[in-house]
Amino acid sequence: MIQLENLTKTFTLPSTTIVAADKVNMTVPSGEICVLLGPSGCGKTTALKMINRLIPPTSGRILINGEDTSGLNDIELRRQIGYVIQQIGLFPNMTVEQNICVVPKMLGWDIKRAKARAAELIDLVGLDPRQFLHRYPKELSGGQQQRIGVIRALAADPPVMLMDEPFGAIDPINREIIQDEFLKMQAELKKTIMFVSHDIDEAVKMGDKIAIFRAGKIEQFDAPDKILAHPANPFVADFVGADRTLKRLRLVTAEEVTDRNCPVVSRRATPQEARNAARSSDSRIIVVIDADHRPVGYVTAEEMEGADGSITDFAHALPATVPVRADLRAVVSEMFANDVMWLACTDDKGRFAGIVTQPAVTAALGETYKRSEMN
Amino acid sequence: MVRQATGIGRNVQLLVMFGLGIWVCSSGLLGQIADNWDDIVYLSKQHMVLVGASGAAAILLGIPAGIWLSRPAMERYAETVMQVFNIGTTIPTLAVIALSMTILGIGFAPAFFGLFVASLLPIVRNTYTGLLAVPPHLKEAATGMGMTPRQILFRVELPNALYVIFSGVRTALAINVGTTPLAFLIGGGGLGELIFTGIDLMDTGMLLAGAIPTAALAVMVDFMMGQAQLRLVPKGVNPLR
Numbered sequence A: 001m002i003q004l005e006n007l008t009k010t011f012t013l014p015s016t017t018i019v020a021a022d023k024v025n026m027t028v029p030s031g032e033i034c035v036l037l038g039p040s041g042c043g044k045t046t047a048l049k050m051i052n053r054l055i056p057p058t059s060g061r062i063l064i065n066g067e068d069t070s071g072l073n074d075i076e077l078r079r080q081i082g083y084v085i086q087q088i089g090l091f092p093n094m095t096v097e098q099n100i101c102v103v104p105k106m107l108g109w110d111i112k113r114a115k116a117r118a119a120e121l122i123d124l125v126g127l128d129p130r131q132f133l134h135r136y137p138k139e140l141s142g143g144q145q146q147r148i149g150v151i152r153a154l155a156a157d158p159p160v161m162l163m164d165e166p167f168g169a170i171d172p173i174n175r176e177i178i179q180d181e182f183l184k185m186q187a188e189l190k191k192t193i194m195f196v197s198h199d200i201d202e203a204v205k206m207g208d209k210i211a212i213f214r215a216g217k218i219e220q221f222d223a224p225d226k227i228l229a230h231p232a233n234p235f236v237a238d239f240v241g242a243d244r245t246l247k248r249l250r251l252v253t254a255e256e257v258t259d260r261n262c263p264v265v266s267r268r269a270t271p272q273e274a275r276n277a278a279r280s281s282d283s284r285i286i287v288v289i290d291a292d293h294r295p296v297g298y299v300t301a302e303e304m305e306g307a308d309g310s311i312t313d314f315a316h317a318l319p320a321t322v323p324v325r326a327d328l329r330a331v332v333s334e335m336f337a338n339d340v341m342w343l344a345c346t347d348d349k350g351r352f353a354g355i356v357t358q359p360a361v362t363a364a365l366g367e368t369y370k371r372s373e374m375n
Numbered sequence B: 001m002v003r004q005a006t007g008i009g010r011n012v013q014l015l016v017m018f019g020l021g022i023w024v025c026s027s028g029l030l031g032q033i034a035d036n037w038d039d040i041v042y043l044s045k046q047h048m049v050l051v052g053a054s055g056a057a058a059i060l061l062g063i064p065a066g067i068w069l070s071r072p073a074m075e076r077y078a079e080t081v082m083q084v085f086n087i088g089t090t091i092p093t094l095a096v097i098a099l100s101m102t103i104l105g106i107g108f109a110p111a112f113f114g115l116f117v118a119s120l121l122p123i124v125r126n127t128y129t130g131l132l133a134v135p136p137h138l139k140e141a142a143t144g145m146g147m148t149p150r151q152i153l154f155r156v157e158l159p160n161a162l163y164v165i166f167s168g169v170r171t172a173l174a175i176n177v178g179t180t181p182l183a184f185l186i187g188g189g190g191l192g193e194l195i196f197t198g199i200d201l202m203d204t205g206m207l208l209a210g211a212i213p214t215a216a217l218a219v220m221v222d223f224m225m226g227q228a229q230l231r232l233v234p235k236g237v238n239p240l241r
Ligand SMILES: Nc1ncnc2c1ncn2[C@@H]1O[C@H](COP(=O)(O)OP(=O)(O)O)[C@@H](O)[C@H]1O
Pocket: A011, A013, A018, A019, A020, A038, A039, A040, A041, A042, A043, A044, A045, A046, A047
C-alpha cells in the first residue's frame, strides 16, 4: 500500500516559485495499479519521484505499507522500490544478466540466486534465457530493452513499483503487446504500482485507479469507469475526451453482457423442437449448434412457425462470432462491420456461450448514468 | 570499419619500417649505428624512465582530477578550469619544456615536470568530458535503483566514459613520447642527446641511433594503448568491438 499525505513540492527558481505538487493525497491499495494521468508539466513525474526521493518533498508524508518512509535513508528506500523510466536506462556496459542482478547484488544475494532469478524473470517475459542473458543492451530491440527494464526493476521482488511512462517510447503495436504482457504478469505478482502516463487509453487499460492531475493538484481520483462515466469537472471531461463513453467499451467484456438463456438446437432437431425452445425462453433467435456445442448458424422463431423438414434447410450462417473474453469495443466493432444487432459468443474452447445484443451493450453503458440520475 | 582502417595503417607502418631497414643495412649505416650501442642502451633507459614516470604521473593525477571536476559540486568552476586547460593545450610543447626550465632549472626534474604538464591536459579533458557525456537517464536509473554515488561512479559512469578516457590517455602518451627527445635541451637526457648531437655533428649514424629507437618507442606505445583500449573497455560500450 502506498499513501501520500499532503505531499507538496515547490521549486524555487530565481524568478518564480513553481508548485509542482500541491497537497497531493491518495492511497493505492496493495496489489493495485494507480495511474497518474494528466497533460505534460502537470506534476506527475514530480509526484512519482518524491516517493523514491529522487526529488525530496517540500512537505507532506509518504507511507509504504503503513510505514512512514522518512525513517529510511535514501539508499535503503530505493532498493526496495522498483523503478522504471521511459528512457529505460539499461547500463550499456553490462550484459542483460548483469543489469538484472544489480539490485539483488547490492542487497547481498549470492551470485547463484541472483543469476537464477535473472533467468526466471527473462523467461517470464517470453525471451530465451540462453540467448538473451549474455547480450548487451545495444544488441536488443527497443521492445526487448523495455521488457528487460521492467524485469530489472522486479529483480529483487520489491513490493512497490514506480513506472514513469514506461511504454512511452515504444511503437503503438508493440506497446499494446507489452501492456498486455505486463498486465498478465501483474495478475500474478500483485505489486503495488504507481504508473505515470499521459495517454488516457493506456490509463484506462492499465489502471485500477486513475488520478487526474492539473497543475500539481489531483482533479479526480477514481476507477477508470467512474472517471469516464462521471468526470468530476469540465477539465477532466475535456481531458478524457468527447468519446469517453466509447472508451468505456474497453472496460467491459462480452461475458458481462452476454445473454446465456438464448435457446439452442442441434442440427438434427426439427422445427417443432426449435419452436418449443423459443417459446420456453421467450426468444426470437435460436442458435444452431454442432455436436461439439459450437455455434454453426441460427434460425428465427417466425421462420419456424408452421415450418416442416430439417432445421438445416432454414439455418442462416452466423456472420461472425466473438470470444466472451473480448471487450465490448471489439464486439461493437464486429457488429458494425457486419451490420448486425447481435453476435454469438464462444468460450475458450469455441463452444457457444450466449449472445450479445446491441441493446444489452447500450444498457450496460447506460446503467451508470441512470443510477446517477436517481441519486 | 575502424579496425580495418587501423589494420591497413599498421601494414603501411610495417612496410615503411621494412624499407628503412633495407636502406639502413645497404648503406652501411648499420655499422655506424652499432658504434653507438652503449649510448643507445643507456639513453633509451633514461628516455623510458622519463616517459614512464611523467606519463604515469599524468594518468594518476589527471584521471582523478577529471573525475573531481565532473562532480556536481564542481559544476560552477569546472567550465572555467577547462577553458584554462584548453588554452594550455595550445602552447607548443617546446615552450612548455622551456617554461619548466625557467622555473625548475635544468636536469631530470624540469624535464619530468614539463612532460607531465604536457600530457596532463588531454587526460583531464577527456576524463571530464567523457563523464559529462554519460546520459543523465543512466545516472537517474542508477540512483533510483539505490546505488550510492560511489557505486554510480565506478559501475556506471566510469565504464561508460572509459573509451573516451582511454583516447585521452592515448593522445597524452603520444604527445609525451613525441616531446621527450626535447628533454635533452634542458639537461633531462634521453635519446634526444643522440639526435641533437647527431644533427650538430652531421653524423647520420648517430642521429639514426637516436631517431630509430624513438620512433620504435612511439609505435610501440601507441600499439599498446590501442590494444588496451580494445580489450579493457567493456564490450557493450566499445565501438571497436
Ligand atoms: N528540477 C526542477 N526545477 C524546476 N522546476 C521543475 C523541476 N522539475 C520539474 N519542474 C517543473 O515542475 C512542473 C511539473 O513537472 P513534471 O512533474 O516533470 O511534469 P509531468 O511529469 O507531469 O510532465 C513543471 O512545470 C516543471 O517545469
